[in-house]
Amino acid sequence: MPTETFEFQVEARQLLQLMIHSVYSNKDVFLRELVSNASDALDKLRLAALKDDLPGADVSDLHIEIETDDEARTLTVRDNGIGMSYDEVGRLIGTIANSGTAQFAKELREAQDEGGAEGLIGQFGVGFYSGFMVADEMTLVTRHAGEGHGTRWSSRGEGTYTLETVEDAPQGTSVTLHLKPADSDDQLHDYTSAWTIKDIVKRYSDFITWPIRLLPKKTADGTEGADEAEPETLNSMKALWARSREEVSDDEYHELYKHISHDWREPLETIRLQAEGTFEYQALLFVPSHAPHDLYTQGYKRGVQLYVKRVFIMDDCEALLPPYLRFVKGVVDAADLSLNVSREILQQDRHIRMMQRRLTKKILSTVKDMMTSAPDRYATFWREFGSVLKEGLLSDTDNRDALLAVASFASTHADGEPTTLAGYVERMKDGQEDIYYLTGETRESIENSPHMEAFRAKGIEVLLLTDPVDEVWVDVVGEFDGKRLRSVAKGEVDLGTEDDTRADEEREKQGEEYAALLGWMKEQLGADIKEVRLSSRLTVSPACIVSDADDLTPALENMYRAMGQEVPAAQRILELNPGHLLVKGLNQAYREREDRTGLAETAELLHGLAVLAEGGRPKEPGRFVKLVADHLERSL
Incomplete structure (x- = not known):
């Protein structure tokens, strides 16, 4: 088969240029990556041979070889592992499209510190291409175990690569780096030096289970030096575990x-x-x-x-x-x-x-x-893994108690530090029976929610849950240490007072005073709400939207819909703050006026403001904006 020339995809070309021209303080990682690739190839061959998948494969002396040539300025990493076919080379080596190229290139540009840049190499599966940090050209020769012919791949990292079939390739893979000149400004180490190779292998690859052998150097006439006639094994090959x-x-x-x-x-x-x-x-x-x-x-x-x-x-x-x-x-x-x-x-x-x-x-x-x-x-x-660990609260009932014991959450506790559920329970006020929480997109949006007002006023701690999984696990788990997990945005809230009898009398009096307004507003808002009632959770805001105790939250409804599940929209409850001047004025106007057209708009505005306060949006945003503008105009 004749030699064929191919072009890298646009993103791959950009990535190659970034890797070639970016300045790394530690270029030694290229050898670690090539040795790791060789080790993987040996692992795969050994496993295939144990399963009798490759009866013709040679597994008599599996190893990795490193060879350098001072005059030619080349470094070769060779293994006699499973190798690759022509198609595999084109798919795995000839393209980086499957390695998250665009994301890698973006993060490589953003990585300013040494550790950040180096860590991206293996993370995105482009370790092979790290050789271009020290080489002007790379050549790969490989033959898949059991096949009769091999493949040669070659590139200078400038946008193209070549592929050709070769007949005399040994089993495995050989990668040859044509190193940049020794006097290059960015060439800090001499990678033809035996000392440099030994140091890098010992530092990064001593635990590799296959022998890594450094071959003796060739003399000027092509023969091996008398004092370096035998390959030297560089790694201990001891399994750390x-x-x-x-x-x-x-x-x-x-x-x-x-x-x-x-x-x-x-x-x-x-x-x-x-x-x-x-x-x-x-x-x-x-x-x-x-x-x-x-x-x-x-x-x-x-x-x-x-x-x-x-x-x-x-x-x-x-x-x-x-x-x-x-x-x-x-x-x-x-x-x-x-x-x-x-x-x-x-x-x-x-x-x-x-x-x-x-x-x-x-x-x-x-x-x-x-x-x-x-x-x-x-x-x-x-901080890094809490969100994923909480997934176990849904799936692993055997370890649920252990997971709850190691979980921590933001809360309104005075010191501002995350708390465990056990810590929350220890701080619960006398007479408090439930663990209170509120879910939302951000801590700031939760802390500014109207639902928090009464709890803040009474100094009752609330957990602030911002991970999407929090919407689900609190309902699945239900309780901790005999204490019910309860959302401050669902059901009715009765936090009690120092004089419960007087409070009950006050609520009964307000109920009678506002009964007509509440019934009228329910008629005006129609299917948008299930009920209008007075609130015991509001101290500052005029109104808020809450769910029934057993209803799904709006965020959870949206989550299920995003997964393709049909979820009927639940009717919400509108709660009014009887102590707010706007609500008092609305009630007084309702009782005194016969023409309530303007009051109907006010009721609609009150509902829309409550929806906005919890992070939602009015059903008809354009109409809502017009109502606000009209009311502002009349107030001037």
Whole structure:
């Protein structure tokens, strides 16, 4: 097949130019990425061979080789792993379209600090292209195990690449970087130096389970130097999870995390677990310090790596952790699972289910320990992952109490710090029976809601819930520690007074005084509302809109509709503040006037203002604006 030339897509060309010309203080990450890719290819070949999927594959000496040439200024990373077919090269290497190119390019431009820029490389799956940070040209030669011919890919990173079929390619993949001149302004290290290569591999890839061999350099006449005749293995190849805690440093843990997560930053927490007995396994898990950009997208790859007897089985094993812990990365190495295990079998395997229960409890207990032993780290954890963890309150009834114990929420408590539910209960006033909350889009919108007025006046603490999942879990959970979770925007509120008898008499008197107005307003507003009644939750605002105790909130209705579910719109309740001058004046005018045309408009305005106050919009915004303008004009 003749050599074919292709063009990168526009976004891919922009990305390549960003990577080539952006200034990184640490370009060494390119070697880490190439070695990681080679390690993945070896893992895949080993697994395929164990399953007899590639009977003709050579698995006798799986390894990674690094070779440098001073005169040619080249660096080659070679593996004898599973390799790629011609079509796979075109799809996986020839394009970056599936790697979130546009988002990567945007975030790369915005990343000003060193760690931010470097961390984006592996995160977006473009590690292969990081080679252009140190190379003017890259060449890849690969042959898929079991196939008779290979493929060569080549590019200078300037908008095009070439593909051709080659007949003499060995099994696996070889990536050759034609390095930039040694005297380049941005070339800080000599990547043909054996010392540099050894240092980078030891720092980033010492835990790789396959031998990484540095080949002896060639002399000027092309022969090997006498003092460097043998390849040198650069990595220890020790599985960190199989070593004792005393043998492993924090730096080694962190480098393993970076390798498997493609996150440049250090993890927030490292969790080790060793189970012994009838079923043995080891786990090394990591909680990231930052939520990945695609944590809430449908295509997010979740799960941890699964090994059996230190043999890699699969990435992203979803069955080992519940979806609400999808941000956790790590390794689980089981002793008794079948090497031929499939994803379908995993869903049914009782050992897998047992491991999931144990791992979940261990992670949640670690988070609980952080609350007391490392409050700053806990605060970071909850800020980054609290929203996703609360999803477990809907799906994981077995661990619901543990999840409630580690959850924290913004509230109106005086110190302004997030509170646990247990902390809220400890501060409840004498006689208070419920845990009060209010949901909304932002803390500011909740704090300014009319529903909060009576609670603020009486000093009763209210939880301020702003995550979309909060709309759902409070109804599903229902209570904590025997205390009912109750929205301040639903049902009737009776906060009591120091003199309940006098208060009851006052409410009864107001009820009689306003009864006619309330009935008339219900007729005027018609189907827009279910009821008009006097409010005990308002102290400043003239009116507010509330739901019945068992009704869905408007936000929850919108959420269900967005998911394609039919939800009939619930009629809301309009509450009036009998102590407000506007409401008093409306009542007096209603009782004194026979022509109530203008009062009907005032009633409509009052309802519209209440809708706006809770973040909604009037049914007919144009008419509402005209009514406001007309009333303002008449008041001048």
